[in-house]
Every structure is written in C-alpha cells, then in structure tokens.
Amino acid sequence: MQLKRFVDKVALVTGGAQGIGYAVSQRLLSEGARVVIADKQGEVAESVAAQHGKKAIALEVDVREANCGDQIVERALRRFGGVDLAVFCAGITGMKTWLELSVEEWNHMFEINLRGTFLCLQAIGKQMIAQGRGGAMVTFAATSGHGPRPDAAHYGASKAAIIHLTRSVALDLASHQVRVNAISPGIVKTSMWEGVTRDRSTLQGITPQQYEERAISNVPLGRATVPEEVAGLAAFLLSDEAAYITGQVILQDGGYTLKVS
Numbered sequence: 001m002q003l004k005r006f007v008d009k010v011a012l013v014t015g016g017a018q019g020i021g022y023a024v025s026q027r028l029l030s031e032g033a034r035v036v037i038a039d040k041q042g043e044v045a046e047s048v049a050a051q052h053g054k055k056a057i058a059l060e061v062d063v064r065e066a067n068c069g070d071q072i073v074e075r076a077l078r079r080f081g082g083v084d085l086a087v088f089c090a091g092i093t094g095m096k097t098w099l100e101l102s103v104e105e106w107n108h109m110f111e112i113n114l115r116g117t118f119l120c121l122q123a124i125g126k127q128m129i130a131q132g133r134g135g136a137m138v139t140f141a142a143t144s145g146h147g148p149r150p151d152a153a154h155y156g157a158s159k160a161a162i163i164h165l166t167r168s169v170a171l172d173l174a175s176h177q178v179r180v181n182a183i184s185p186g187i188v189k190t191s192m193w194e195g196v197t198r199d200r201s202t203l204q205g206i207t208p209q210q211y212e213e214r215a216i217s218n219v220p221l222g223r224a225t226v227p228e229e230v231a232g233l234a235a236f237l238l239s240d241e242a243a244y245i246t247g248q249v250i251l252q253d254g255g256y257t258l259k260v261s
C-alpha cells in the first residue's frame with residue numbers, strides 16, 4: 001500500500017539533488033509533500049524538481065552562505081506558504097590523516113557539515129516557531145560521529161558535533177512541538193561512498209573493490225544499504241508515527257557499530 005503521510009505538508013531538503021537527499025525528496029513527494037530541493041548543484045536540482053510539476057521547486061544554494069537557511073525558508077514561503085518538514089542532507093566527507101590536515105581543510109569540513117546544518121536548523125526552527133503548528137526535522141550524522149575511524153578526524157568531529165547540536169535543538173524546540181532527530185548511516189551506496197572507497201583504498205594500498213569487500217565484511221548484516229532505505233527512515237522520523245520521538249540519533253548501519261563500539 002502506498003503511504004500518503006505528507007499530504008498538505010511542505011518539506012525542505014538540503015543536498016536534495018543526489019544521493020540520500022535525492023531519495024528523501026522522492027520519498028516525500030511520493031507521499032504527498034510539496035518539496036523545496038535545495039542544493040549547490042542548481043541545474044541538477046532543477047531537473048529533479050522539473051519531474052514533479054508544481055509539487056517541487058529547486059533552489060541553488062550553498063550552505064556555506066550565512067543566509068542559506070533564510071534563502072530556503074523564503075523560497076518555501078513564497079512558493080508554498082510555509083514549512084512543516086526539513087531534512088539536512090547537504091554534506092561532504094574527506095579522508096586524510098589529521099597530522100596533515102590544513103586549517104583550510106578543517107574549516108571547510110566544519111563550514112559545510114556543522115555550520116551549514118546549524119544555519120538551516122536555526123532559520124527553519126524560527127519559522128516553525130512563528131507558524132505555531134509544530135514540525136519535524138532530520139539531520140545527518142554518521143557512524144564516524146560515534147567513534148573514531150582512521151583518517152577521518154575532521155569528518156567524525158563534525159558529525160559528533162551534529163549529534164550534539166541535534167539533541168540540543170530538539171530540547172529547545174520540544175515545547176513548540178517541533179521534533180528534531182538525527183540519522184547516522186553506515187555504508188550507503190552513493191557517490192560519497194564511492195569517494196570514501198577510492199580515498200581509503202589508495203591510503204591502504206589496495207583496490208577499491210578490495211576495500212569495499214573488507215568494509216562490508218565488517219557489517220553484521222553483511223551488506224551495504226541504499227539511499228531509498230535511508231529515505232524510508234527519514235520519512236518515518238518526519239511522520240506522525242514518530243510523534244513521541246525527539247532528540248534521538250538512529251544508527252542505521254547494519255549493526256556495524258555493535259562491533260567497534
């Protein structure tokens with residue numbers, strides 16, 4: 001049966017042009033939401049939105065811009081008249097030993113992953129408070145935010161901070177009936193994962209295929225996941241079925257952290 005949990009809802013998805021954000025946008029649209037697809041890849045976002053007629057709109061935005069959240073809210077208000085749901089998928093990764101990280105690389109990681117998430121949460125949180133009809137948001141952390149991984153100190157630190165930010169914001173917004181939860185995915189087959197595989201296999205002197213097989217062999221459920229599966233969890237967390245869940249960080253990692261934590 002096709003679920004229709006988001007009819008009459010307006011959703012904002014950052015990083016919605018590809019990967020997990022794309023799958024989240026598609027899932028929310030299929031369940032009846034109207035969606036603002038915000039991404040720095042403006043043309044890709046436009047072509048995704050164009051497939052959904054008046055129900056989706058694209059916005060080219062870089063979450064490094066200080067007013068990125070305001071831009072997204074303004075677009076949603078002008079086109080759809082409000083905002084009920086938001087998912088923050090815009091993010092980057094990078095594999096490098098912390099001993100060789102430059103301050104520019106450190107700042108770049110935090111500017112997009114943490115500051116970008118903060119700016120969007122703040123602008124949308126303010127709008128949801130002003131509307132007075134509640135809302136729900138989902139941020140993206142990662143297993144690296146729960147425990148150290150080789151060559152990922154800056155990525156992991158930015159994701160650990162997103163976990164703390166999510167819980168703090170959830171506490172502050174609860175009295176406004178705005179819920180905020182985080183998803184920490186494990187291996188999700190997207191271009192980000194391809195980049196991780198490429199970088200880590202180079203660092204370890206093995207082929208990308210060998211790296212991927214090794215990584216998957218560490219997952220108790222014995223497989224990677226796909227963006228659509230992550231989108232299903234995001235949709236659940238945004239829906240009324242999760243109405244009593246806030247400030248939680250859901251590890252969707254096939255059991256990976258059971259072995260390493």
Ligand SMILES: NC(=O)c1ccc[n+]([C@@H]2O[C@H](COP(=O)([O-])OP(=O)(O)OC[C@H]3O[C@@H](n4cnc5c(N)ncnc54)[C@H](O)[C@@H]3O)[C@@H](O)[C@H]2O)c1
Pocket residue numbers: 014015016017018019020021038039040041061062063064088089090091092093112140141142143184185186187188189190191192193
């Ligand atoms: N793929 C995985 O295995 C995995 C694992 C754990 C966590 N995550 C997290 O999930 C989220 C989505 O990852 P993905 O695999 O879909 O990545 P992806 O690289 O496929 O997609 C990321 C999207 O974010 C957009 N983006 C990047 N920088 C931006 C910026 N400055 N402003 C606006 N948009 C920007 C990109 O254009 C792209 O559309 C990320 O936060 C990532 O850290 C992914």
